[in-house]
Amino acid sequence: MNLLLDSFEFGVHTQIHYGIGKLNQLPEILKSNNYQHVLICTDPGIAGSGVLDRIEQILSNSDIQYTVFQEVQPDPTLEVIAKVKAVYEENQCDALIGIGGGSSIDTAKGASAAVANPGDLAQYEGKNKLPNRGPDIIAIPTTAGTGSEVTHATVLKDTKRQYKMGILSQHLHPKAAILDPQLLTTLPRGLAAITGMDALSHAVESYTSNQAQPITEALGLHAIRLIGKYLRPFVADRTNIEAASNMMLASTIAGAAFIWGRVAAVHALSHPLGGRYKIPHGLANSILLPVVMEFNVSSNLEKFKEIAILLGENVDGLSTREAALRSVEAVKQLVSDLNIPPTLGANKVQLSSEEAQIVAQEAFDSGIALANPKVTTVEDLKNMLVQAQ
Ligand SMILES: [Fe+2]
Structure with a gap:
């Protein structure tokens, strides 16, 4: 890049909360955003590892209501996103928490997009094609790899086409990310x-x-x-x-x-x-x-x-x-x-x-x-x- 001729933009739109044991501050982080009822998206591995139990315990000691969707699969599909959207609307949630690897966080992002944008998500493939911002996403990574906790991308699978598509939008930046290294210690x-x-x-x-x-x-x-x-x-x-x-x-x-x-x-x-x-x-x-x-x-x-x-x-x-x-x-x-x-x-x-x-x-x-x-x-x-x- 030639700094005399070229221009560029940069921004990170996610509030990062880092620290060993930081997960314990989840209720304060949710309260600071005025959420009343959150939908937790996670996978059976996290649900079975004790991490989900810990989150439920932390939240049950607060006055924040929550619903759990624990059927996230690797390479989340549009069908799963539709299910999460239905659970979100049925329970009148007001924010999504993605906890797990990239698949759980991308599922939360996909569901946020689906709640606020009509029709098949496949039409929004690519950069900046998503018209509306959906509910906020809080990302809690349990792997050290995807980066999805701060990015504007979700990668979803369209099973009909055997195709993994990327939706990139400023509306998909998580509102906050909780980086608690303790969550990595049980990773296979x-x-x-x-x-x-x-x-x-x-x-x-x-x-x-x-x-x-x-x-x-x-x-x-x-x-x-x-x-x-x-x-x-x-x-x-x-x-x-x-x-x-x-x-x-x-x-x-x-x-x-x-x-x-x-x-x-x-x-x-x-x-x-x-x-x-x-x-x-x-x-x-x-x-x-x-x-x-x-x-x-x-x-x-x-x-x-x-x-x-x-x-x-x-x-x-x-x-x-x-x-x-x-x-x-x-x-x-x-x-x-x-x-x-x-x-x-x-x-x-x-x-x-x-x-x-x-x-x-x-x-x-x-x-x-x-x-x-x-x-x-x-x-x-x-x-x-x-x-x-
Ligand atoms: Fe990657």
């Missing part, structure tokens, strides 16, 4: 690994995208630094509260970075892979990130060199190009150290040439890859899938 190891790689993908893609600007670059760099230092110890022991705290912050910081800095080819491809082959988002990103970085590395050698250094590579004595390429090796090593199966084939997904063409075309048509630092054709995206096999 595999989920900690792939959600952490999702956060790294947000940080790297926004830092290197053609929409990057000074503030998102600063956020992206710090998120990469934190993830480089804390993701391995966090995955090794989720009760390591220092590692958990730093990963929770890294995830939110990377989320704030990609509101404006955008994501690119990794996310363009991981959405159709999730929609068609049910590959979890963080896993698809773990596989694609080194492939896409290798494709992009020549677009900005200095930036990729910086990523290599922040991920712990020793680049002394290397040329800038050699140092930049070390960033790709660093991510491959991280994926290996986290025991993430590193290819599509290792995850029992084999795409024929025709299938890869369809995924690549869908990735291209989503427009997400338009932020990629190197101009990306359907053929490029298809080649990335071949490399990811």
Whole structure:
């Protein structure tokens, strides 16, 4: 970006409440917004983990009424959103709480959009097409990855089309996010690994995208630094509260970075892979990130060199190009150290040439890859899938 010629915008519209044990302040946070009856959206995993019991206990000691919807699924569908909307209206709620991973928070966002906007949500796919702001959303992440607690995006699955679509709107920024690192301590190891790689993908893609600007670059760099230092110890022991705290912050910081800095080819491809082959988002990103970085590395050698250094590579004595390429090796090593199966084939997904063409075309048509630092054709995206096999 040329600061003498270009302009940019930046803002985070979510009040962030961070602290170990911060969940206990939920009633005060709800009261400060004058909510009377909240709908809690969560998934069976959170419901069974004791976290939901804790929230119910905290709320039962206050005068705030609540209703629970605990049937959130991974990759929330439009059908689930319609159900949540019905529960919301039936109980005359006035705000939504999304507690869990990205799916629970995105469900709360989708339901908020559905309450205030008529008809099929599919018509609002894309950026700034949602006419009305719905009820407020309070996001309480229990994974360190999605960043959805501060972003303006919800990713929903249209099962009829086997299609994961993104709705991006200023109306979807959560009103508040509660970041309580204690909530990460019961996260299963595999989920900690792939959600952490999702956060790294947000940080790297926004830092290197053609929409990057000074503030998102600063956020992206710090998120990469934190993830480089804390993701391995966090995955090794989720009760390591220092590692958990730093990963929770890294995830939110990377989320704030990609509101404006955008994501690119990794996310363009991981959405159709999730929609068609049910590959979890963080896993698809773990596989694609080194492939896409290798494709992009020549677009900005200095930036990729910086990523290599922040991920712990020793680049002394290397040329800038050699140092930049070390960033790709660093991510491959991280994926290996986290025991993430590193290819599509290792995850029992084999795409024929025709299938890869369809995924690549869908990735291209989503427009997400338009932020990629190197101009990306359907053929490029298809080649990335071949490399990811
Ligand atoms: Fe993501």
